[in-house]
Amino acid sequence: MADLSQSGIAPGRHGAAPEKAAIEVANLSHVYAGAQGEVPALEDISMSVGAGHFVVIVGPSGCGKTSLLMMLAGLRAQSAGTILCHGSPIPNPDPRRVGVIFQEASLYPWLTALDNIEFPLSLRGAPRAERRQRAEAMLRLVGLEGFGGRYPHELSGGMKQRVSIARGLVQDPPVLLMDEPFAALDEQTRMTMGHELLRIWSVTAKTVVFITHSLTEAVYLADEVLVMSARPGRIIDRIAVPLPRPRTYEMMATDAFGQLRERIWHQIRKAD
Amino acid sequence: MSRAQIITIRLALLALALAAWQLLPRQGIVNPLLLPPLSDVLSMLGTLLKRSQVHEAIGVTAAEVVVAFVIAVPLGTLMGVLIAESEYLGEVFKPVLFYVFSIPKSIFLPMFILAFGITFAQKVAYAAFTTTFVVLMSAATAVESVKQEYLLVARSYGATRAQILRRVYVPCMLPLLLEALRISMIFNFTGVMIAEMYASRTGIGHMISGWGENFQMPELFAGVVLLAAVAVLFNEAVRFFEARCSTWRT
Numbered sequence: 001m002a003d004l005s006q007s008g009i010a011p012g013r014h015g016a017a018p019e020k021a022a023i024e025v026a027n028l029s030h031v032y033a034g035a036q037g038e039v040p041a042l043e044d045i046s047m048s049v050g051a052g053h054f055v056v057i058v059g060p061s062g063c064g065k066t067s068l069l070m071m072l073a074g075l076r077a078q079s080a081g082t083i084l085c086h087g088s089p090i091p092n093p094d095p096r097r098v099g100v101i102f103q104e105a106s107l108y109p110w111l112t113a114l115d116n117i118e119f120p121l122s123l124r125g126a127p128r129a130e131r132r133q134r135a136e137a138m139l140r141l142v143g144l145e146g147f148g149g150r151y152p153h154e155l156s157g158g159m160k161q162r163v164s165i166a167r168g169l170v171q172d173p174p175v176l177l178m179d180e181p182f183a184a185l186d187e188q189t190r191m192t193m194g195h196e197l198l199r200i201w202s203v204t205a206k207t208v209v210f211i212t213h214s215l216t217e218a219v220y221l222a223d224e225v226l227v228m229s230a231r232p233g234r235i236i237d238r239i240a241v242p243l244p245r246p247r248t249y250e251m252m253a254t255d256a257f258g259q260l261r262e263r264i265w266h267q268i269r270k271a272d
Numbered sequence: 273m274s275r276a277q278i279i280t281i282r283l284a285l286l287a288l289a290l291a292a293w294q295l296l297p298r299q300g301i302v303n304p305l306l307l308p309p310l311s312d313v314l315s316m317l318g319t320l321l322k323r324s325q326v327h328e329a330i331g332v333t334a335a336e337v338v339v340a341f342v343i344a345v346p347l348g349t350l351m352g353v354l355i356a357e358s359e360y361l362g363e364v365f366k367p368v369l370f371y372v373f374s375i376p377k378s379i380f381l382p383m384f385i386l387a388f389g390i391t392f393a394q395k396v397a398y399a400a401f402t403t404t405f406v407v408l409m410s411a412a413t414a415v416e417s418v419k420q421e422y423l424l425v426a427r428s429y430g431a432t433r434a435q436i437l438r439r440v441y442v443p444c445m446l447p448l449l450l451e452a453l454r455i456s457m458i459f460n461f462t463g464v465m466i467a468e469m470y471a472s473r474t475g476i477g478h479m480i481s482g483w484g485e486n487f488q489m490p491e492l493f494a495g496v497v498l499l500a501a502v503a504v505l506f507n508e509a510v511r512f513f514e515a516r517c518s519t520w521r522t
Contacts, residue, residue, distance in 0.1 A: 073428055075424065075427060075428055092430075093427055093428045093429065093430050094430065095428065095429045095430050100425075100428040102421060102424065102425060102428075103421070106421045106422070106424070106425050108422060108425075108440070108443070108444075109520050109521070110443045110444060110446075110520040111443075111520070119429065119439075120429040120430075122439075123426075123429055123430060123431050123435055123439070124430065151519070151520045152520075153520070153521075171429075
């Protein structure tokens with residue numbers, strides 16, 4: 001399957017030239033203290049995500065994908081190894097460098113959609129008018145114009161995740177980390193949201209690291225898919241996805257798509 | 273059914289009950305010695321409210337209620353937050369507190385009398401004791417309503433500890449805390465009344481139990497009407513704020 005990358009299918013718009021890495025992880029390992037002593041969670045992870053690339057991480061449950069993402073976000077410290085984001089480490093969360101979009105239900109139910117989006121800006125005391133203007137712009141970007149006054153419980157699952165994405169984008173960080181953002185959505189909404197995410201990505205040119213369990217979603221979204229092993233998590237395969245962009249739903253029916261999906265599935269089964 | 277219809281029916285039922293209260297004893301269908309007509313009770317209430325002895329009693333009871341509340345609410349909230357936030361304290365104390373919570377608190381009243389005598393402090397201590405448990409349980413529930421995700425999101429956006437407290441904990445817990453405040457006042461008021469009726473030299477509860485023993489039914493019912501009105505007013509006032517702070521709750 002390795003020949004796919006040389007098969008002449010044009011890589012994504014970002015894939016061609018060697019570029020500066022937005023995220024560089026070198027020899028990262030993590031061990032946590034469990035009930036029966038130390039448990040190795042992540043082992044010798046090295047990865048590089050080019051600026052503007054869309055990288056998807058897949059792997060069996062409990063392989064440490066989310067832990068890795070938390071470390072990239074500066075929310076958790078690793079035991080060993082280095083993480084560089086545009087050349088400098090992230091010891092603490094820095095929302096202007098890295099935005100995080102979480103699994104479902106991470107919106108604050110006591111804030112309206114607009115106030116949720118403004119939340120990161122209000123934390124650093126941005127002026128009210130500027131906040132509102134930014135948040136309105138993000139709301140338009142994610143296609144929710146006119147829904148700013150709704151509370152989360154008045155929005156559908158897909159709309160809630162659009163608000164989450166807007167909240168992640170509101171400070172315009174060059175890097176977006178997404179932890180299974182569409183896992184709780186039904187299949188149809190999930191596909192639509194994936195497509196929407198690609199649209200938003202293409203207009204904002206962010207570097208994205210995206211975690212998912214869905215292989216279809218992985219192939220559909222990614223420039224590159226990283227496959228992780230069961231605990232302790234290691235990266236056991238890197239699969240370039242040379243499907244052209246913009247991606248279309250029809251591509252899912254192609255052989256190339258099927259083969260990529262099959263290869264990832266094969267690796268995951270081996271990993272589990 | 274529309275909102276207006278429901279309200280109309282409610283008011284009609286209330287009017288019916290009040291009319292029955294007035295007419296049944298007047299017509300002799302109910303013994304007016306046991307249930308004096310509403311008009312007699314209300315005029316008695318007017319008379320009572322002019323007596324300085326009653327003013328004093330209201331003052332004492334109000335002071336007991338307020339002091340007990342001011343002790344129990346912060347104490348209960350603090351303890352509730354501690355057992356909900358600290359895994360260790362939670363493990364150790366939660367089961368014990370749940371056991372004690374299930375016991376009817378009034379059986380401890382004689383001990384409070386032995387410890388404090390028949391005093392202001394006895395009423396306050398007993399009421400605060402019963403109320404603290406309610407506040408504690410509600411506060412622990414309120415803290416547990418703050419999901420881990422909410423905290424993670426705030427941290428990922430660089431929130432400081434103070435910001436997390438003010439922007440996440442407080443708004444998330446507020447509706448539950450207001451509800452706790454409301455319910456704890458019910459327990460607090462009950463605690464003071466029981467303590468006063470059981471053994472006291474003053475206070476509205478003491479007067480009511482005295483009127484009951486002396487078969488002074490108009491006075492007794494006037495006292496009941498007065499206390500009911502105060503309790504309902506407080507409850508509704510807090511509920512009003514509660515509703516305003518919890519539009520986001522489904």
